[in-house]
Amino acid sequence: MALLQISEPGLSAAPHQHRLAVGIDLGTTNSLVATVRSGISTVLNDEQGCALLPSVVHYAADGEVLVGQMAQEEQSAYPHNTIVSVKRFMGRGLKDVGDVSNLPYRFVEATGSAQAPGMLQLRTAAGVKSPVEVSAEILRVLRLRAEQALGGELVGAVITVPAYFDDAQRQATKDAARLAGLNVLRLLNEPTAAAIAYGLDNAAEGVYAVYDLGGGTFDISILRLSRGVFEVLATNGDSALGGDDFDHRIYCRLLEKNGLSALPAPDIRALLTHARAAKEQLTDHLEARVTAVLSSGEVIDNVLTRAEFHEMSQNLVQRTLQALRKALRDAKLAASEVKGVVMVGGATRMPHIQQAVGDFFGQSPLNNLDPDKVVALGAAIQANVLAGNRSGDDWLLLDVIPLSLGIETMGGLVEKIVPRNSTIPSARAQEFTTYKDGQTAMSIHVVQGERELVSDCRSLAKFELRGIPAMVAGSARIRVTFQIDADGLLSVSAREMASGTEASIVVKPSYGLSDEEITRMLHDSNQYARDDMMARALREQQTEAAQLLEAVDNALRQDGEELLDAAAQARIRGSMDGLRAVIAGSDHQAIKRAVEALNLASTEFAQKRMDKSVKSALAGHKLSELE
Amino acid sequence: MLPSGADFQQDFFSLFNLPARFQIDATTLERSYLALQAQVHPDKFAHLPEAERRLSMQWTTRVNEGYQALRNPLNRARYLLSLQGVDTQEESNTSMPSEFLMQQMEWREAQEEALQAKDIAALEELEQRVQHEVRFLQQQLAVDIDDTHDYPAASGIVRKLKFLEKLAEEIGSAFDELDS
Numbered sequence: 172m173a174l175l176q177i178s179e180p181g182l183s184a185a186p187h188q189h190r191l192a193v194g195i196d197l198g199t200t201n202s203l204v205a206t207v208r209s210g211i212s213t214v215l216n217d218e219q220g221c222a223l224l225p226s227v228v229h230y231a232a233d234g235e236v237l238v239g240q241m242a243q244e245e246q247s248a249y250p251h252n253t254i255v256s257v258k259r260f261m262g263r264g265l266k267d268v269g270d271v272s273n274l275p276y277r278f279v280e281a282t283g284s285a286q287a288p289g290m291l292q293l294r295t296a297a298g299v300k301s302p303v304e305v306s307a308e309i310l311r312v313l314r315l316r317a318e319q320a321l322g323g324e325l326v327g328a329v330i331t332v333p334a335y336f337d338d339a340q341r342q343a344t345k346d347a348a349r350l351a352g353l354n355v356l357r358l359l360n361e362p363t364a365a366a367i368a369y370g371l372d373n374a375a376e377g378v379y380a381v382y383d384l385g386g387g388t389f390d391i392s393i394l395r396l397s398r399g400v401f402e403v404l405a406t407n408g409d410s411a412l413g414g415d416d417f418d419h420r421i422y423c424r425l426l427e428k429n430g431l432s433a434l435p436a437p438d439i440r441a442l443l444t445h446a447r448a449a450k451e452q453l454t455d456h457l458e459a460r461v462t463a464v465l466s467s468g469e470v471i472d473n474v475l476t477r478a479e480f481h482e483m484s485q486n487l488v489q490r491t492l493q494a495l496r497k498a499l500r501d502a503k504l505a506a507s508e509v510k511g512v513v514m515v516g517g518a519t520r521m522p523h524i525q526q527a528v529g530d531f532f533g534q535s536p537l538n539n540l541d542p543d544k545v546v547a548l549g550a551a552i553q554a555n556v557l558a559g560n561r562s563g564d565d566w567l568l569l570d571v572i573p574l575s576l577g578i579e580t581m582g583g584l585v586e587k588i589v590p591r592n593s594t595i596p597s598a599r600a601q602e603f604t605t606y607k608d609g610q611t612a613m614s615i616h617v618v619q620g621e622r623e624l625v626s627d628c629r630s631l632a633k634f635e636l637r638g639i640p641a642m643v644a645g646s647a648r649i650r651v652t653f654q655i656d657a658d659g660l661l662s663v664s665a666r667e668m669a670s671g672t673e674a675s676i677v678v679k680p681s682y683g684l685s686d687e688e689i690t691r692m693l694h695d696s697n698q699y700a701r702d703d704m705m706a707r708a709l710r711e712q713q714t715e716a717a718q719l720l721e722a723v724d725n726a727l728r729q730d731g732e733e734l735l736d737a738a739a740q741a742r743i744r745g746s747m748d749g750l751r752a753v754i755a756g757s758d759h760q761a762i763k764r765a766v767e768a769l770n771l772a773s774t775e776f777a778q779k780r781m782d783k784s785v786k787s788a789l790a791g792h793k794l795s796e797l798e
Numbered sequence: 799m800l801p802s803g804a805d806f807q808q809d810f811f812s813l814f815n816l817p818a819r820f821q822i823d824a825t826t827l828e829r830s831y832l833a834l835q836a837q838v839h840p841d842k843f844a845h846l847p848e849a850e851r852r853l854s855m856q857w858t859t860r861v862n863e864g865y866q867a868l869r870n871p872l873n874r875a876r877y878l879l880s881l882q883g884v885d886t887q888e889e890s891n892t893s894m895p896s897e898f899l900m901q902q903m904e905w906r907e908a909q910e911e912a913l914q915a916k917d918i919a920a921l922e923e924l925e926q927r928v929q930h931e932v933r934f935l936q937q938q939l940a941v942d943i944d945d946t947h948d949y950p951a952a953s954g955i956v957r958k959l960k961f962l963e964k965l966a967e968e969i970g971s972a973f974d975e976l977d978s
Contacts, residue, residue, distance in 0.1 A: 190845070326845075356844050400832060493977050500973060559845030567835055593866070596840065598859045656855055657840040719847045770849045777850045781838065781857060788837040789815045789830060 190326040192356065192558035193317045194364070194550025197306060197330055197344065199258040199386030199413055200517065202226050203544060204313040205551035206321060207560070212368065212548040215320045223543060224316075226386075228308045229253040230297035238312045250275035250440040252296045256415055257309075259387045260302040261347075262339030264289040267411075273419070275436035303347045310351035324710070327356035329554040331546050333388035334360035335408030335573045337619050338631050338661050345658065352707070356557040358658040361385070362392035363403060363570055364549030365515040369540055370396045371552065371566075377510035378404070380498075382528055382536065383546075384491065385516040387413035391495045393502040393509070402569045405501035405592045407494040412487065414450070414518035420483045421446035421475065425461060428473050438465050453477045454520050481523045488527045495531065501592050512536045517543050569594050572655055576631075579616035583625045588653055591621065598654045602668070609641040615651060617663065636665050705759075712762045716754050719766055720747060723773050726780060734779040746772040809881060810864035820871075820878060820943040827868055834861045871936050872959045875943065875952060884949045886956045894957065902961055909965070913972045921976070925969050932962050 193206045193215075201223040205214045214222045221240070229242035230252045237245065246253040254276070260268065265280055268291060277294040281301065292301050310330075318324060330348050332341055341358055348355045362381035369375065375396045383390040390408040394401055422443050426432070434442070445461050452459035453475070463471045499506060512528060514536045519525065528536050540548070556565050571592045577585040578601070588599045603613060614635045620628030639647050648668040655661055723743065731740050750765040811818040814830040836842075838861060843854035867877045879886055905924060912920035935955050942952040 357841070496977055497974060500970065553841075557841060557844035565841075567832065567839060568841055569835065569839075594862045596855050596859045597862055654855075654859065657858075718845070722846050722850075770847055773847075774849045777847075777853055781850075781853050784837040785813075785834060785857070788833040 190558040190560055191317075191321045191323050192326050192328065192551075192554040192560070193313075193321075194329045194359075194547050194552070194554045195310065195313055195331065195348075195353075196361070196364075196547035196550060197258065197310065197332075197347075198226055198546075199256050199388060199415065200226060201386075201543065202309050202313060203547040204317050205544070205547040206317065207551050207555040212551045212555075214544050214547055215317055217316055224309065224312060226257065226309055227253060227255050228257065228305045230295040230300065232296040234297055236297070236308055238308050247437055247441045247444065249296075250436040251277050251294070253440075254293060254295070254300070254305045255440075256387050257302050257305040259411065259415070260291050260293075261306065262337070262341070262343035263291050263302070265291050267291075272433065273422070273439060275439045303343050303350060306344070306347035307350035310348055310353060314351055314353055324714075325353065326558045326714075327354035327554065329357050329359050329364075329550045329557060330355055331359050331361045331364050331550050332659075333383075333385070333408065333410055334362050334390040334392050334403075334406040335388065335410045336659075337410070337574055337629050338576075338659070339629065340410060341659050345660070354711075355658075356554055358660075359550055359553055360390070360392065360403075360406070360570055360573075360659075361388075361546045362390045362406070362515060363394070363401065363568065364547075364553065365513055365540075365545045366392070366394050366396065366401055366549070367552050367566075367568070368545045368549035369513050369537070370401060372540070375511065378502075378504060378508055380495070380509045380512045380532070381515055382491070382495070382512055382519065383408075383515040384518040384524060385413050386518065387411070387415050389413060389491050389494065391491070391498045393498050393504065400567045400569065403571045403592075403594075404504070405498045406571055406573050407498035407501070408573070409490060409494060412490060414447075414516070416487055417450055417480075417484050417518065417521065418443055418446040420487070421449055421480065424475070424479075424483055425471065425473060429469075429471055431465075435466055441465075442471075449475055450480070450521070453480050454522060477522070484523070488523060491524075492527060492531055506532050513540075513545075514538050515542050515545055570657075570659075571595060572597065572659055574619045574629075575621055576653060576655070576661065577618050577620075577628065579618060579625045585618055585620075585623055585625055585628055589655060593655075595655050595659055596657050598652055600650050600652045603649045603651060604645050605639065605642065605647045606644055608644050610644065610647070611639045611641055612637045613639065613649070615663075617653070617661065631661060632663065634663065639667055709757060709759050709762075712759055712766075713754060716750055716762050716766050719769060720750060720754075723747060723769065726773075726776065730776075730780055730783065734783065735776060739776070743769075743772050743776060810867050810877065813861070813864050814868060816868070818878060818881060820875060820940045822868065822874070824869075827865070831861065831865045871939070872956065872963060875939050875956050875959075878943055879949060879952060879956065882949055884953060886953045888957055888960055891953075891957065894961075898958060898961075902965070905965060906968075909969055909972055913975065916976055918973070918976060921969060921972055925966070928962055928966055928969065932959065932966070935959055935962070 191206070193204050196203045203214055203222055203224065205212055207213070216222050217224065224239045225243045227239065227242040227246060229237040229245040229249065231237070242253055246255060265271070265278055271278055279292045279294055279299055281290040281292050290301065292299050293305070314325065328348065330344060332344050336344070345355050345358060362383045365381050365383065366379060376398065378393065378395050381390070381392045381394065388408065388410050389412040390406065392406040393404045395404055425442055425446065441463060445463050449459040449461050457477045458474055460474050461471060465471065509532055512532050512534065514525070514528070519542050525536060553568070555561060572589060572595050573591060575587045575591045576589040577587045580586045588601055589597055603615070605613065612635055614633060616625065616633045617631045618625055618628035619631050622628050636649060639649060649665055650668050651663060651665045653661060653663055724747070727740065727743065746769040750762070750769050753761045753765050756762070809818070813834070814827055816822050816826060816830070835858065838854055838857035840851065840854050840858055843851045867873045876886055905928065908920070908924050912924060935958055939952055939955050942948045942955065
């Protein structure tokens, strides 16, 4: 029998081999963190043994910030200062949120430099907060929970987002994670995360649908699962439809039944909480009784039946089925070709949802994984792969962009440049020309959505290309490249082709934080100051440097002799020595410079290695493994 | 900056281990695609230095672009013609056979009518007819490109298929509209 290895408390058994990585489900209602331990994906509980952290943040006047259960307890007393379901506001402007009269918040529109104009913010006792900052508080609690449980700093995290999140919502989520001190390994679509957890557990093969109805978002993804490959064929959804809307239907019915209108904020919050409780009760009971005392002293006492609830929320269910039909049409599949339907999200517990989905597919939906946890579990499995803890037998995940990207053309029309359901990463280059003699600048407006009019789509970025050499109209050729990365995020670059000069590009994003703004916000945050930011930044830099040295060293041992001559090898080794000389010191900038130098010195080597692996992919031995 | 290696510049058919023909073996295409993805996908590089992550994204983007170019028959025809230096004149050449144009107008009217009448069965039937025509034109493309090398004729078919693709998209939107 092998001897058991017992490590010192607080130290993992093999610090160099296992990198600590987590998957985080940043949900509308609850958030979770999970990790892979001894090969098994596990949700990490808090000290009280709770897995679910309510996604609620309370700001007290004295600057104290409460997150989770403790914040939830303050919501009726301090509705303005207790932010619930903040995910609905991520990457959104006031006009996107629609009717705010039934929401107990003090909204403001961002005007400062920290957030692009038009983005929604909330005024609290602790000052004006952006949804990004509120979400960062939730993520920070989960990060600390994981670091405590795992006994070390995290290499990185996979954060899940609704598949139907657009670029602005994804960018906001990534910003929140960075603000919480997390290294984002990937933004992963929630239904895809669920499919990983489900597929690996069940050795599933064939076409599956993932029906994900969360607290505030709805996604439907159609995936083809085959051995070693998860391929998303199509996705659809509604990033403003979730369990909250079902609560809201009950809330409105309560107002109607009692002849109430504009209520004060504490009453709105209290009634919404009662509405949610009634909804949950109706999952297992045929009736639910709501009793509440309003601040006016008026007493509410109503009984709701399940049939009544189903009737009042039927059109919400229909909206999900409509998205489902669109996704199947895009995947060019009939409902009968779907082998299984995986249900995800707490809201799928409602019996009429189960019924409607079952009727649609002509089969019972699969509920064998906890719908609240499956997304976090799948994210943790993917985080483990991305951190480099597995090799050889891992799988391939092919995901798509949910909404088409386009640019504004004459007359406010949209020309689509990257169609929805394109596999990412994806890029498209488009050439533009000038329409006036001597024109040296042009503006480009990027939008996301399926509609024909710019005004019906989401504006992602308006930017100006400057520095175009003055030429006759129509002779300049500006090639603009739109790149969507593996997180589903867009970046834009431009080049003037005719003259060969690189045109300068001024990108003015409509949303999102710059690196400087993130750094400043980290500085401003009292909470973070206690983490001793400088020391952390240095440690992160040292970790990155050590990983780089390890990666280059491995690469040289594998391919150095084969792909590089002696001089090239010596150049790389010289840069490695340069980095080794400064890595243990405390000069953050010196390490950064040495890392950049080594990255530069090994770029050509990396290209040669990539060429080699592409050749080997087609040489046959990898092909046979996929058959 | 894009990778400059010889492999990055090669055409999509070579990249996927296929002969440069309109008629291709879909299984080989898919297998090559997955084999390439298994080597270059960003998920394999997430723990590696930035330079390699960037290369991986560029390669995967190219592999995805190539897969789109070869998997979709209309794109594949366009790509083959471009390799031959043939301009398909999709923007500039708008002269179509009058017979084809008549048919287009008739179909477009049928689509409008089905939409007005909220007649899903009629839309489905129209979709079938359009698909049938698309398949017929694709067979002709195979002959023009692979056998007779009649590229001007092939360009004409590409222009027709572009019309039909647009029509198919509009039928799809009509389905969505009837559903909402």
